[in-house]
Each structure stands twice: as structure tokens, then as C-alpha cells.
Amino acid sequence: MRRFLTLFQEVDATTSTLAKREALATYFRNAPATDAIWALYLLMGRKQKRLVNRRLLQDAVLEMAAVSPWLFEECYAVVGDLAETISLLVPQRAQGNVDVSLQDWMEIRLPQLSGTTPREQVDLLQSWWREHNRDEIFMITKLITGGFRAGVARQLMIKSLADAFGQEEPYVTEQLTGDWPVTATFIESLREPVSGDVRIPSTRPYPFYLASSIQEAAREDIDLSRYAIEWKWDGIRAQLVRRGPLVAIWSRGEELISDSFPEIVQAAHLLPEDCVLDGEMLLQRDGKILPFAELQKRISRKKISEKMLGTHPAIFLAFDCLERAGVDLRGEPQSIRREHMEQLLHNSPSPFHVSPLLQAKNWEEAAELRQQAEVRGGEGLMLKSWDGAYKQGRKRGDWWKWKVDPMTLDSVLVYAQAGHGRRATLFTDYTFALWKDGALVPFAKAYSGLTDAEIQELDAWIRRHTLERFGPVRSVTPERVFEIAFEGIGLSSRHKSGLAVRFPRILRERFDKKPDEADTVERARELIDGRTQDLTLS
Amino acid sequence: MSVSVLVKLTPRGLQCPPGDFYIDPWENVDCAVLTHAHSDHARTGSRVYHAVRDSQRILEHRLGSENNFIWHDYGERFALGPVTVSLHPAGHILGSAQVRIEYEGTVWVVTGDYKRQPDPTCLPFEVIPCDGLVTEATFGLPIYDWPDTDDVAAQVHQWWQKNRALGRNSLLGCYALGKAQRLLASLEKLTDEPIYTHTATENMVQIYRDQGVTLAPTLRVHESTPKLAGALVLAPPSALGSPWAKRFGDAETGFASGWMQIRGNRRRRGYDRGFILSDHADWNGLLSTITSTGARKVLVTHGYSQELSKYLVEQGLDAEPLSTHFQGEGDA
Numbered sequence: 001m002r003r004f005l006t007l008f009q010e011v012d013a014t015t016s017t018l019a020k021r022e023a024l025a026t027y028f029r030n031a032p033a034t035d036a037i038w039a040l041y042l043l044m045g046r047k048q049k050r051l052v053n054r055r056l057l058q059d060a061v062l063e064m065a066a067v068s069p070w071l072f073e074e075c076y077a078v079v080g081d082l083a084e085t086i087s088l089l090v091p092q093r094a095q096g097n098v099d100v101s102l103q104d105w106m107e108i109r110l111p112q113l114s115g116t117t118p119r120e121q122v123d124l125l126q127s128w129w130r131e132h133n134r135d136e137i138f139m140i141t142k143l144i145t146g147g148f149r150a151g152v153a154r155q156l157m158i159k160s161l162a163d164a165f166g167q168e169e170p171y172v173t174e175q176l177t178g179d180w181p182v183t184a185t186f187i188e189s190l191r192e193p194v195s196g197d198v199r200i201p202s203t204r205p206y207p208f209y210l211a212s213s214i215q216e217a218a219r220e221d222i223d224l225s226r227y228a229i230e231w232k233w234d235g236i237r238a239q240l241v242r243r244g245p246l247v248a249i250w251s252r253g254e255e256l257i258s259d260s261f262p263e264i265v266q267a268a269h270l271l272p273e274d275c276v277l278d279g280e281m282l283l284q285r286d287g288k289i290l291p292f293a294e295l296q297k298r299i300s301r302k303k304i305s306e307k308m309l310g311t312h313p314a315i316f317l318a319f320d321c322l323e324r325a326g327v328d329l330r331g332e333p334q335s336i337r338r339e340h341m342e343q344l345l346h347n348s349p350s351p352f353h354v355s356p357l358l359q360a361k362n363w364e365e366a367a368e369l370r371q372q373a374e375v376r377g378g379e380g381l382m383l384k385s386w387d388g389a390y391k392q393g394r395k396r397g398d399w400w401k402w403k404v405d406p407m408t409l410d411s412v413l414v415y416a417q418a419g420h421g422r423r424a425t426l427f428t429d430y431t432f433a434l435w436k437d438g439a440l441v442p443f444a445k446a447y448s449g450l451t452d453a454e455i456q457e458l459d460a461w462i463r464r465h466t467l468e469r470f471g472p473v474r475s476v477t478p479e480r481v482f483e484i485a486f487e488g489i490g491l492s493s494r495h496k497s498g499l500a501v502r503f504p505r506i507l508r509e510r511f512d513k514k515p516d517e518a519d520t521v522e523r524a525r526e527l528i529d530g531r532t533q534d535l536t537l538s
Numbered sequence: 539m540s541v542s543v544l545v546k547l548t549p550r551g552l553q554c555p556p557g558d559f560y561i562d563p564w565e566n567v568d569c570a571v572l573t574h575a576h577s578d579h580a581r582t583g584s585r586v587y588h589a590v591r592d593s594q595r596i597l598e599h600r601l602g603s604e605n606n607f608i609w610h611d612y613g614e615r616f617a618l619g620p621v622t623v624s625l626h627p628a629g630h631i632l633g634s635a636q637v638r639i640e641y642e643g644t645v646w647v648v649t650g651d652y653k654r655q656p657d658p659t660c661l662p663f664e665v666i667p668c669d670g671l672v673t674e675a676t677f678g679l680p681i682y683d684w685p686d687t688d689d690v691a692a693q694v695h696q697w698w699q700k701n702r703a704l705g706r707n708s709l710l711g712c713y714a715l716g717k718a719q720r721l722l723a724s725l726e727k728l729t730d731e732p733i734y735t736h737t738a739t740e741n742m743v744q745i746y747r748d749q750g751v752t753l754a755p756t757l758r759v760h761e762s763t764p765k766l767a768g769a770l771v772l773a774p775p776s777a778l779g780s781p782w783a784k785r786f787g788d789a790e791t792g793f794a795s796g797w798m799q800i801r802g803n804r805r806r807r808g809y810d811r812g813f814i815l816s817d818h819a820d821w822n823g824l825l826s827t828i829t830s831t832g833a834r835k836v837l838v839t840h841g842y843s844q845e846l847s848k849y850l851v852e853q854g855l856d857a858e859p860l861s862t863h864f865q866g867e868g869d870a
Binding site (some may be wrong): 012013014015066067068070074075078079080081084085088089092136141426427 | 808
């Protein structure tokens, strides 16, 4: 594991993407496949289990270090990372002469924690901590908490593997899309592609093609007549993969979401075999598309009840066809793929729909459509070049999104909490409130939108204006007003304000406004009511 | 029997009422006693300053020699009103001092900033038995546990050599007074090649050398310095992001500070490397100091004063935080 730890430290210590890429490539070139597969698994952020709960970890440390629980809490709040806190509190004795391979950790040692008594777990943890140095303890504990993250972006990983194995990026990208097998053989297959058809028959999706935001200047170069115009729907982007007897639905984050949409999976079995559709998962009731907040309920449930199937019926709105009769169509122009899709879904069962085409002769007309999208609950417009192929990732030129302007509210900063990881020692998680019956009620949390300098300033201000502490959370004097932007707003019984907003972020501080000039909950509700939510498929 | 308290916090700073003097005041006062020359402790504008003779050159350089200084040797006893005062090594930087106050048979010690690790550039911290102690707590949490200075110096050296092999400069942010010289003293054992310095750093280096501290050879970076490649450059952290730093091209940057013990700080600051090096006491340094002074009353200031005093109370000591208006957790 020392080799993996070194890799992690190299990647962690540098801000240079190039240096990270070199470190990753070197690791994968040299590490045995039996370790490399686990490194890949961890670096790609595949699912990790929390093997013991926090309480037990804490007990194990407190026993070794002469520290009481409240002091542990204080330390944790400052460090912002459980595994790191533990690594700093375990008394240092070992020089770290023991090196257990990453494979052994993942396949032999860590599994020992399952199915034992708490006392045995504590003993195991302590014996591991005792034989390793601080950096190693950090890594081991990260793996135990299931919280390992390395800040390696997917694209960086793909480029590094392509470097390491001397492969083309698209090949690596395809291999890494969907749920690749966690075996040393998989690493070998990256090193030495199997000749012929390299696609393993499975329900793996294709890498998603992502649209770029269209800027005002770019519009002049776009001849609208050569573009398909569609609504940008406020749903979950997904690929529906039907291969042989199998059906899978993959989200854009490449998570398998089939279980959340059993009726779609069932209906997909009636589609012709070996096809892949790209589209949007949506809910539709009485002909109307439901707001995203409702769709979220579908994905947050472990099991979808019969009742939910009735109250929250899903549809798959297709807008592209990537594979038909086992043939990869991604190199074909949009116009041809669209034709394939329409043929494929002709007479298709009810949960399948084809994304309607919109008409706009010029930018004025397009702007009007975008305006409509805003009122009717859509996210804006999509513009797709009729001549364009289906590319990988966010490649500019063929797919553009023209989103509606975000909604905004002016609200008052009321709570702050320290961030985690990179932001652990700064107050960077803010809660904002609106007025309701003369009191401020929290309505949104936002983490992003401020510059580093603004964060520093606000952090110092928060320390000086703390009213109360609730564990890691501080309430502050309600003085500062911020304009919060968000993509959607809905009613919610889970929040005190009765509101839930989507993608809230800080737009700017309203230095010109006093706290009593901030917006009210009533005003926020008008935003909901102002929307007709009647975007339909016809 | 309770210990009578000889110091109290006022808006002008930490005051000793019976002696009518202030320790490191932040506003203008009649009589100031200075613990050391860092800018958050030594300010101009007071009428008279008492300080230790070892800090004379540095203080005159920083505050101006026209100030009304009265210099004392370490351990020398002098009277301020009815109070007997003496200054003792604090191990923080060259010329840093603790303040011992004796009045009507009660002894208080104000540590100022201090550390317990060995440092070849200044006298080691002296444990002074006392009834009451005012201790700092900049790093008053058990997560702060300093590595050996020589190991850290070796890491810096390794980093420098690695960057040099790639033809890159190594730009290391460290405080111009204290930290830089301590690093130079440790690097002296590892290299005889010159290390480049920022003017602010070099000014202090000269004073240290004049006072007989052995440091690695240095060269000040100035306008006519040729383009460097593979050099190690020590500069105050504030200079790292400034136009001054542009002359080093695509340099690797590092930062030497106790805060670098936390990974989140290393990442947030955006330096390529963080080195754990502090001129303050770590958790164990604080605890062992407090215990060995035998103080029955402990007031805790700076940094994690709440946390450290709560811990001390848990251990059966009479301790409480002494709040200061140093809100920022500035390192030195």
C-alpha cells in the first residue's frame, strides 16, 4: 500500500494537473494489476462501505490517546476530516516498517472487520494503527470510513490511464463507462486490448455527450436552420441500454438508476434488442411534467411502492439513439440518429416519448421559446447541430444549451459552519434566511459563489459576530444580505420555510441592502405560483 | 488558598495594575514591556519600552531606534513601581522573552509566544516556577504534534533538490523573523550552497549573524540578480503571490508553518508543499510547560484558549481563558 500512499500524496500535494497526470501514469505503469485495480476503484470513486461506525472509531482512539470526547469533537471540527483527526491523535510510535499490499488491505484485512464483535473491531483497529505511521494511519482509516477521495477528475484519470497503457483516450473512456469489473483482468485488458470487438457484452452505457452553455457572442456564428431545437427538460439525464435480455438505466453520473424506474425497465423489454437511447427521465401526470422536486422523491427511495408508481408516474423522453440493432451510431449525424430514434420508438409503449422539435426562424423567436420555457417549468432550450456526431464529454460546437436565467432572492446570513477537506478551517457553509411574520427563517444553504478573498473576509467577520455555538454551527448577527440564485423552487414540508430550492448559490453580497430589506417567504412563494408548470410533450 | 491575580486584560492590552505597565500593548501606553519583535506584539507609540538586550538590534530595526528603549539582560531584576520584573528566554525567536512579575510574595509569569523544541538560533525556554501563569495556546489542541526540526529541514532540502533536478526554483514562504533563520540554521548542516533570500528576510539574517548565530550562506535577491534556476528562495509568505515572485518563473511553492499540520490548510492555501514548522509550542509542549512551572492558576490566551483551559480544568487545574482581541489565528 506504500506505493498507493505515495501516489495519493503526490496527487494531493500538487495543484498542477500535469504533475498529477504523470504521477498517476507512473503508478499504473508500474503497480501490479492486483493492486492497480483497487487503486482504480478508489480513485474513480466507486462505492465504498463504511466498515465500522464513527462511534467505534472514536472509542478506539480515545482509548489510545488521553483525550476526552469533547476534545475529540473540537479536534474533528478543526481538522474537518475524521480519518485525519484520528491519524493526528493516535500516539506516534511506529516507524511504519510494515507494508501490506493494497490488494491485501481491500481483500483480506478490511473484510476482517465484518462479522466481529465491537471489542474485536477495536482491537483490530488499534493493532493496525499501532504498526503504521501517521500517513499510513490516515489512509487505512480513510478506507475504513469508506470516505476515500483523491480529487482526481474522471477525465484526468482517463488521460493518465491512456498514458500509462499507451492507449487512445476514447478506448479508455469506453472501457471505464458503466460498471466495469473489479478484477485484475480488467487492468490487463486496458493494457492489452482484446482484438476485434472490444465491447464486453454488458449493459454498459456510452460516455455521455454534454452540451456547452451558449454565450451571447457565439450566437452570431450559429445558423439556426441547421440546428434541431428542443426544450431543455428539468429531469434526470439518462441512457437506456437494452442489450440481449438485459435492460439498464444509467444516470449521467454513471450510476445505475434502474431500480428507481421499474416500470420503464419493464416496458423497455418490449423495445427491439440491442439498442441504446439517450434522453431524460421525467414524471408526467395528467399530461403535465412534474417539477424536479417530485422526481427527486423517486430516486431518494430505496424501494418504489405501488402507490408511488401511481402518484409519480415516470416517462423516458428520448432525444437520441446511440445504438440500434447492435450498431454503434454515434459517428452518424444528428439527423440520421434522430431518424433511427423515431423509427425505433414508432408505436412504442406509453412510457416512451420522443423529444418534440421546436421551430424558430431567428434568434428573436428562439428567445421567445426560452421565455416560455422559463414560465412553463423547463430549464431552457437545447440546440443541436443536425450534422454533428455524438461526441464524448463536453466538446463545444455541436450541442448548446441556452438556459433560463436563475431565480434570485435577497436573504440574510444567519448560520455558518466550517467546511470539510480543503475548507476545513474556514466558515464556508452558509445558511440564509427570509422574513416570515417578523422572524428570519432559514430557506437555503449555499457553499459556492464567493471568491477566496471574500470567504476569508466573511470567515473573520463570522468569528467576530458569533452569537451562539451549536456544535460546529454558529449563529451570527443577522446583518449581511446576499443575493442567492437557484434553478428551481418548490414547496417542501421538510424545511421550516416550507420551501426547497435547487442548486442554490451566492450571486453577490447586497451591500446596498439592510437586513430588513431582504425578501420574504411570501415573495418566494410568488415565484412558485408565477410558474404554470405546464410544459407538455405535444 | 487562591492566587492573587497580578495581570488583567484591558482594551489597551495585558496590564499589570500594581506596576502600571502593559505587556505587548496594542495601544499607546506610558510603560510597555515587550516579549519579542513580531509585529503583533511590538508596536510603536508608547512612551517607554522595556525589552531584553538580545532583541535590541531587531526591535530598533523594526520600531526605529528613536523610541525610548530600556534594555535589560535576561534574568536581570528591575523595578516598575512596587513590582519586580525580569525577562527570561522564551525560545520563540532570537531575543524573545517571558515576563516574570513579583509583587508581595506572589510570582506571575507571562510566557509570550514560546516553544519547547530545540532551536539553535535562540536561547531555550526557561522554566520559571510561579504561582500564576499566562500561557499562549496558538496550537492548543492535541492534533498539533511537531515533527523534529531536522527532519523538516531534510524534507525542505529534498524538495529543493528534486525541483532543482527539473530546473525549477523552490520558493518557500516563511516568516522573515525567526522561522527563516531557524530553517537556515538547520539547512546549514545539509548544504554549503547559498540560499536566496527576500530583502525583509536578509535584513534579519544579518542581525542574527552579527549576534553570532551560524546560518547557511545566503544571497539577497535584488534587481541585478541573474535569472535563477534550481534555487531555494526564502521569502515572507506575503511576497509569494506578489509581482516580486514572478522573477522565479514557474517555481514550486512551499509554506513552512504549524498550520501545515492540517491537510485542509495545505490544500486551501494553494502551495505545492506544506512543511510543518512552528515557533510555538505544540500540545505536549504546552502541557509539560504548564505542569513544570507548578503554577496554581493558569490564564490561557491566543488561539485555542477555550479548549486548552477546559482541558486543564478537567485535569484539576484552576484555569480559564484570557480573551484577547487577536481574533485571527496568525502564525509566527
